[in-house]
Amino acid sequence: xxxxxxxxxxxxxxxxxxxxxxxxxxxxxxxxxxxxxxxxxxxxxxxxxxxxxxxxxxxxxxxxxxxxxxxxxxxxxxxxxxxxxxxxxxxxxxxxxxxxxxxxxxxxxxxxxxxxxxxxxxxxxxxxxxxxxxxxxxxxxxxxxxxxxxxxxxxxxxxxxxxxxxxxxxxxxxxxxxxxxxxxxxxxxxxxxxxxxxxxxxxxxxxxxxxxxxxxxxxxxxxxxxxxxxxxxxxxxxxxxxxxxxxxxxxxxxxxxxxxxxxxxxxxxxxxxxxxxxxxxxxxxxxxxxxxxxxxxxxxxxxxxxxxxxxxxxxxxxxxxxxxxxxxxxxxxxxxxxxxxxxxxxxxxxxxxxxxxxxxxxxxxxxxxxxxxxxxxxxxxxxxxxxxxxxxxxxxxxxxxxxxxxxxxxxxxxxxxx
Numbered sequence: 001x002x003x004x005x006x007x008x009x010x011x012x013x014x015x016x017x018x019x020x021x022x023x024x025x026x027x028x029x030x031x032x033x034x035x036x037x038x039x040x041x042x043x044x045x046x047x048x049x050x051x052x053x054x055x056x057x058x059x060x061x062x063x064x065x066x067x068x069x070x071x072x073x074x075x076x077x078x079x080x081x082x083x084x085x086x087x088x089x090x091x092x093x094x095x096x097x098x099x100x101x102x103x104x105x106x107x108x109x110x111x112x113x114x115x116x117x118x119x120x121x122x123x124x125x126x127x128x129x130x131x132x133x134x135x136x137x138x139x140x141x142x143x144x145x146x147x148x149x150x151x152x153x154x155x156x157x158x159x160x161x162x163x164x165x166x167x168x169x170x171x172x173x174x175x176x177x178x179x180x181x182x183x184x185x186x187x188x189x190x191x192x193x194x195x196x197x198x199x200x201x202x203x204x205x206x207x208x209x210x211x212x213x214x215x216x217x218x219x220x221x222x223x224x225x226x227x228x229x230x231x232x233x234x235x236x237x238x239x240x241x242x243x244x245x246x247x248x249x250x251x252x253x254x255x256x257x258x259x260x261x262x263x264x265x266x267x268x269x270x271x272x273x274x275x276x277x278x279x280x281x282x283x284x285x286x287x288x289x290x291x292x293x294x295x296x297x298x299x300x301x302x303x304x305x306x307x308x309x310x311x312x313x314x315x316x317x318x319x320x321x322x323x324x325x326x327x328x329x330x331x332x333x334x335x336x337x338x339x340x341x342x343x344x345x346x347x348x349x350x351x352x353x354x355x356x357x358x359x360x361x362x363x364x365x366x367x368x369x370x371x372x373x374x375x376x377x378x379x380x381x382x383x384x385x386x387x388x389x390x391x392x393x394x395x396x397x398x399x400x401x402x403x404x405x406x407x408x409x410x411x412x413x414x415x416x417x418x
Contacts, residue, residue, distance in 0.1 A: 006042040007297060011271025012160060012172070013038075021094040023048075023072075030090045033153075037063070037070055037085040038270035046255045046274070047339050048072070048085060049098035057339050059255025060274070062086055063161070063262035065151065066243045069253075071099040077217040078225075079106035089153055091216035112225035119189070121147045124205060124233035126196045126378065129157020130166070130416055131408025132239030133178040139237075140185045147231060148182065149194040149207050153214065155179050157241055161265030163293055166416060194229065199382040203233045203403050235403050238379055242409035245370035245394075247281055250334035252368070256341030260290035260367040267297040275365025279344045281305045281332040286414070287369035288315035294367075295322050303361055305330045305346050332366065333358050341366050374410045 017032030023040060030039030037060050040048060048070045049058040058069040063086055070085035076095035081103020088096070123139040125132045128150035136148045154160060156175035166174040182188045191209055198206035207229040212219035219225065244261045246252070258274055260282065266272045277300045280291045288311075291301045301324050304311075309329045316326050327346060334345040344366050347358035373394045376386060385399035389412055396412035407413075 004042070005044055005272055005274070007267070007271040007273065009271070010268070010297075012154070012269050013271055019090050019092045019094075021090060021092075022096070024097050032090075034090040034270060035063075035086055036072065036088040036090055036094070036096060037067070038266055038272050039090050040070075040085065041266060041274050042270070042272045048255075050100050051253070052101040055100070056253060057255050058253065059340070060085065060258065061246075061262065062244075062259050063265040066259075071101060071103075072096045073099050073103050078110075078112065079104075079108075081105060087151075089214035091214055091218070093216055113221075113223075114226050114228075115224040116228040116230065119147060119229055119231045120233075121145045121189070121231065122234045123147075123237065124149070124203070124231055124235070125237045125239060126150075126205075127157065127239035127241055127408075127410070128152075128155035128179075128192075129239060129241055129408065130159055131241075131410070131413075132157070132237065133175065133182075135237045135239060135405075135407055136182055136188070137178060139235075140182060140188050143187065146182075146185075146188045147191060147233070148188065149191040149196050149229075151193070151195040153193055155190070155192060158261070158265070161261075161269040162289070163268055163296070164289075164416065191229070196378060199236070199378040203236050205231045205233065205236065205378075207231060233403075235405070237405050237407055238410055239407045240375040240378060240410045242372040242374045242412075242414065244286075244372055247283070247332070247368045247370040249281075249332050250345075252335065254335050254337050254341045254366075255339060256337065256364055257335065257366045257368060260287040260369040263365070263367050264290040264293050267294055267299075273297055273299050275363070276300060277302060277363045278365040278367055279303050279305060279332070279346075279361050279363040280367045280369075281307075281344070282367075282369040283307045284369060284371050285311075285315055286372070287367060288319065290367060290369070291324060292318060292322070295324070299365070302363060303327055303346070305332055305344075307331050307349060332368075335366060336360065340364060372409065372414055374412050376406075376410065379404075379406055379410070 014032030028043040067084040067086040074080045122144035125136045159171040194209040196207040209227040244259045303325045336343040343360045345358040386395040387398040389396045397406045
C-alpha cells in the first residue's frame with residue numbers, strides 16, 4: 001500500500017488527469033474518474049459534516065446514491081445544494097463545502113440551459129450492471145430498439161468495484177466488451193449519468209440526464225446542462241440492483257464506520273483505502289469478499305465479527321489463510337473515538353444480551369453489512385406487489401405489472417452465479 005490513502009496502482013481513475021478542488025476552504029487534488037467522496041478519502045478527509053441536532057461528526061458511509069452523511073453544497077462553478085459527495089463527479093476547479101443537513105438556494109438566476117426530449121423504444125433497461133447489460137444485449141440481438149439508462153458515469157454497476165471474474169474474464173473487462181457491443185448497434189441508445197425517477201401507467205417513464213455537470217466550468221455553453229427524457233417503452237426491464245443495509249449499535253455514526261461494499265468499491269474502483277486497520281461486522285457472506293479485497297489492497301483486517309453462530313466455511317478458511325480472526329456468534333456493541341473510530345467493542349451475543357462486558361479491538365475502519373435490500377422503488381411506483389423474503393430479510397418483487405420485468409439483485413438474486 002502507498003504511504004497515503006491512494007493506492008499506487010489499480011482502479012479505474014485516470015491518474016494522468018490531475019484535478020484541483022476545494023472542500024471546506026482547504027485545497028486538495030484528485031484524479032479523473034474520482035467522485036468528490038473518493039477524492040476526499042484519498043486526501044485523508046474522513047470528517048465531512050456534522051449532525052444537525054447534536055453536532056456529532058459525520059463521515060462518508062456509502063459509495064453511491066444511498067449515502068446518508070456526506071451532504072455537500074457546490075459553490076463553484078454553479079451553486080447547488082443538497083448533493084451527496086458520493087455522486088458528484090470530480091472536475092477541475094470544483095468548490096464545495098459540507099452541510100449539516102440544510103442547503104442554501106442560490107439568489108442569482110441560473111445561467112445554464114435545460115431541455116427535454118421524447119423517446120420511444122421497444123425495450124427500456126434501467127440499470128446497466130450484471131443483470132441490465134445481458135438484458136440489453138439479449139434485446140438488441142432481436143433487432144429491438146433499446147434504451148439503456150444508468151445513473152453512474154460508467155456502465156457496469158457494482159461490477160466496477162469487484163475483483164471477481166465473470167464468464168472467465170475480469171468483471172471490468174466483461175463490462176467493457178458488453179458496452180462496446182451495445183454501442184455498435186444502431187438501434188441502441190446508451191444513457192449514462194441518467195437517473196430514471198418516474199415510472200407511470202403504460203410504461204411511461206421519466207429520466208434526468210446530467211449532460212455537463214461533470215465538466216464544471218469547461219462545459220460547452222451551447223449544450224444543455226441537464227435533460228429530461230420522457231420515454232414510452234414497449235417493455236421495461238428494472239435492473240436497479242440492491243442497497244447494503246447498515247447495522248445498529250452504540251455510536252455507529254462515527255467517521256470511519258462504512259458499508260463493507262462501499263469500502264470494497266473505493267479500493268477496487270477508485271484505488272483508495274478508507275483506513276489501514278479494519279474490523280468487519282457482518283450478518284452475511286458478502287462482507288467476507290470485501291475483507292478479502294481490502295486485504296489484497298494492503299489493509300490490515302484484524303477481525304471479522306459475524307453475528308451468525310456458524311459462518312460460511314469456505315470464507316472462514318480463506319480468511320484464516322490471511323491471518324484474519326473470525327469471531328462467530330459475536331457482535332460489535334459500540335465504538336470509541338472522537339473525530340474518527342479508534343476501536344470497536346466486541347462481545348459474544350449471549351454476553352451482550354446478559355449485559356456482560358466486551359473487548360476492545362483497535363481499528364480506524366469499521367465495516368458493516370447487514371444484508372441487502374433490493375432497490376424496488378420504481379417497481380413499487382408502478383404498483384408492483386412486494387412480498388417479504390425471510391431468507392434475505394427484505395421485501396422483493398412478487399407480482400409484476402404487464403410489460404415489466406425485474407432482474408438481478410433488484411428481485412433478490414444477489415449472486416453472480418445465479
